[in-house]
Amino acid sequence: MANLSHIENQIKSVINFQELIASPFQGEINAMCWKRNLIGDFSEIIKKVASNENIVALHLEELYELQLSEQGKLARNILINDFKLLKNQGASPTLNIIKNYERDDAFPFFPTDVYSFHVDRSPIPTDTFLCTYHGEASDILPNSEGIQKILIPEIRVELKKLYGEGSNDGFESFLSEFFFDLHYQAKPTAKPISLGIGHLWKLAIDHPESKVLPCLHRAPKEKTGEHRLMMIC
Template identity: 65%
Template sequence: MMKDISPAGSQVGYVESFHDLIATPYSGQVNALCWKRELAGDFSEIVHKIALDGNITVVEEEELRALQLSEQGNLAREILLNDMLLLEEQGASPLLNVISYYERDVAYPFFPTDVYSWHVDRAPIPTSTFLCTYYGESSDILPNAQGIQKILIPEIRAGLEKLYNGPAEGFEAFLTDNFFDLHYQAVPDAQPINCGIGNLWRLAVDAPGSKVPPCLHRAPREKPGESRLLLIC
């Protein structure tokens, strides 16, 4: 059951359980569903006890189970394991990551295509993106009406045409092959929606048969010295 709709462009629907998060269809302008939660436990303890491996560390279930944790840390671990199990039972492959930072895209300085840019996800089959931030800075969503596809902005498109420098009939394929068409620019005075801590989100993607436009979102800029704990699939 959908509980209510966010006033921010009627883009976000809030649900009361994992079952509702899975079962509620996107409809109208709603292309993001949120199971809003207040979670118990100390997730920071898990972040600080994971052995980091580069800027993004994938936390395997065996490693998570092997951690020696306090009572509050153990509560957090049980929530993580349960969330992963719920998603796996739906056929998803959740990844639990400790993120210090994402690599920045420097290949095209005037048009970065990294996850700090407003973007949509694409899939060849109908699916959704699930994500939950348990610790650290959380992701943002941008109402579709407040975003402009960057390849439609004249000065950016002109720069891409110079970068391409090929036959006109291949330009659109060039944009798709390099993921330029997935990125957006926020309009002035845009009002992003912060995903918050502990909330499990389901976001519409660009996929065949989708009845709603894909959800615009981005990764946050991490605070210096503070990693994020993120579940995504």
């Protein structure tokens, strides 16, 4: 991972899965990392799952059926173990092979796809877990280095035009209904942090009982011809 000095007050490092699960977010901490150096050939798994789809959800049954080399088997064992660890904690992990996500061009001045820095939201207390095993990794951004897009004057003007300039009644609800309030713009001097390969992360999200700020994160721009393999829940 890159130098974390400018965001270290927001990140807590843990030594195992149990500590990752048990450690609560508090103070300024809204991201936790179980740093790992994984072994195995994860790219082999991607190659074995032939598809022209932009995103393929890979199920455990399919993983078990793949004919793999010894290095591929090591990678598969890690994926299965991570899946079961998260599942046993009540999470609903999904393992995805990603060519690219769909771009949002409905509002050219305000894309709301996952390539934009955003926070996750839930009506119940929960966290986001994710790990990239192959390909480009996701980024996070210190909260102090991002600004909510709906607060940027020129963007707010366009949003009010979209909503209708006759009245402000219901405008804030409109911003929430269409998820505009979840997205952030990096400041000019911002330094996004790559989450790296193989590390399992827990990110704070926006929910009614949260005591910390939600973590700003985004999907990376994929390299041409290279798929990502990631687990998220």
